[in-house]
Amino acid sequence: MSKSSQQQESYIESAQRVVRIEQAAIAALSDRFDAQFIQACELLKNCQGKVVVSGMGKSGHIGNKIAATFASTGTPAFFMHPGEANHGDLGMLGSNDILLAISNSGETGELINLLPVVKRLNVPVIAMTNRPDSTLGKYADVTLDIGVEQEACTLGLAPTTSTTVTLVMGDALAVALLDANGFTSDDFALSHPGGSLGRKLLLTVADIMLSGDDIPLVSKQATVSDALLEVSRKGLGLTGIVDDEQKLLGVFTDGDLRRLLDERLDIHNTRVEQVMTRNCKTSRSGELAVEALNLMERYKITALLVVDDNQRPVGAFNMHMLLKAGVL
Template identity: 65%
Template sequence: MTSKNRDLRHLHEFDAERLITLGRAVIETETAAIAALAPRIDAEFARACRFLLNCQGRTVVLGMGKSGHIGGKIAATLASTGTPAFFVHPGEASHGDLGMITPDDVVLALSNSGETDEIVALLPVIKRLGVPLIAMTGKPRSTLAQAADVSLDISVDKEACPLGLAPTSSTTATLAMGDAVAIALLEAREFSAEDFALSHPGGTLGRRLLLHVSNIMHTGDEMPVVTETTTLREALLEMTRKGLGTTAVVDADNRVAGVFTDGDLRRTLDAGIDVRSAPIAEVMTRQCKTTRAEALAVEALSLMEDHKINALLVVDDQQKLIGVLNMHDLLRSGVV
């Protein structure tokens, strides 16, 4: 029997229940590792946060191997939550990238063993620069921990890997500690959802918090609008030309008097009203919902959902019509 066949037979022996048991064991082990961190959110944690809050420059995150991958994520989380940060590969740092660190920065170094050669080699230079050094390590007595101004203990009882070799629980614990630091700083800086959106303009949250009605509403000749003296037939022609499924109805001063929608048309037909001769003023909805141009698009969406309507008229301070917005506009803009 070939080695490949033996491997396949071995894989078949792992039935669904066995695989589920193994997967759950990993989750349980890593859950315990994270839970063990809670008592370590203490005075040392607060000191680390204070260094970062007082930093006039940026947080420079260092880490090798799997710790490097976690470090990149921690740097990204810090940067997106109000703490300027970036990741530097320790191997590249020894060949010029250390010049990225300025005296105004803080260094956050990650190493489970605390003895990672590439990081230990940088410690004398970091000390000469005089920048604060925060360590995240699983060995409180390691070289890195001893050299740091603050050392955060991310040690774990065991890795989730049954061989005890692949970084699993330790990287999860490091990531959780990094998140704890980032969110503590976010709260301390009073970093708001609007601030978050400014650093994520291309994301869903950015669109929801930065996009205003004025950015997507129809204006000018694109607006379907008729006057109170218009016949229903003429109003229907205006709705067809503009293709928004609605038309605004305004008075002589361009103030909104009402709205006529596809739903109003169905109710009109059910009532047997002659669409060719009826005046729009008799069949329009007078108490219609409106919004303002400066309102967030997400607020307009909420208004539509609450009142089960598909369009809104946009008015100014004098209730004069300045725009029309419908659900399709919100869908195209990515707000929905």
């Protein structure tokens, strides 16, 4: 085996070893969801202020992510750097808040220095540490054990397994609170309005549909040929057929045209009312765009008309428009 091939195998072996070690550590974590975890959840759920997450170094990076996960899943939270907190930023912490302090050793000086002031404010402290018997562990109201047998780093020095387990513990807390608070997809969308998730969960049909003269419509007296011209002009792949009161009777689509051609009907003399699809699927302007998408996928429809309470067409859209809006 060449030296290059040996090096490539070494890369893979190292990566697989990391996965095995971290998987084992995560599996062991599941046995620690005990009375302390329940108490932590109760404290967080009943918090009248915000969850203030703090940690130094790698614990701080993980703490930042945990705070972001809390905030996006219904638990108000932010990250406070303990070094900066010792020089004024501790003013971020209010009497109704909770401090979630993360330290693998439980002896991080910047965090330990904050504890007397935090206690004076009567702010509850939840500790996440590898050593429940550490200074931080003993000072805290609730201590969550994030200890690991070994780091994935072959030197046993770089925080690897320990940071993974810390992150999983944070996710476990956030999701437990999400479930307990009845946090819904609509709530999630409100905190993610700018991303693709927000577009999927907040956009309504009214936000994307064509309206007015852009709606493809013909009267019931129109011929198939007239209907085809309207389909071509409006470019949605269908046209609605309305009665004299402008109420929707049915639709005529590209698929209907293919069927007529197979039957060799005279498109110039056949009224579209005779060959249209009745009882067609429609949408409402206030409906979520993602719900309309689900309807279209279920019935293999590529375009929909939007009607009001009196079955009068007020809009139209197709799959391409949903794709352009980022709903797909």
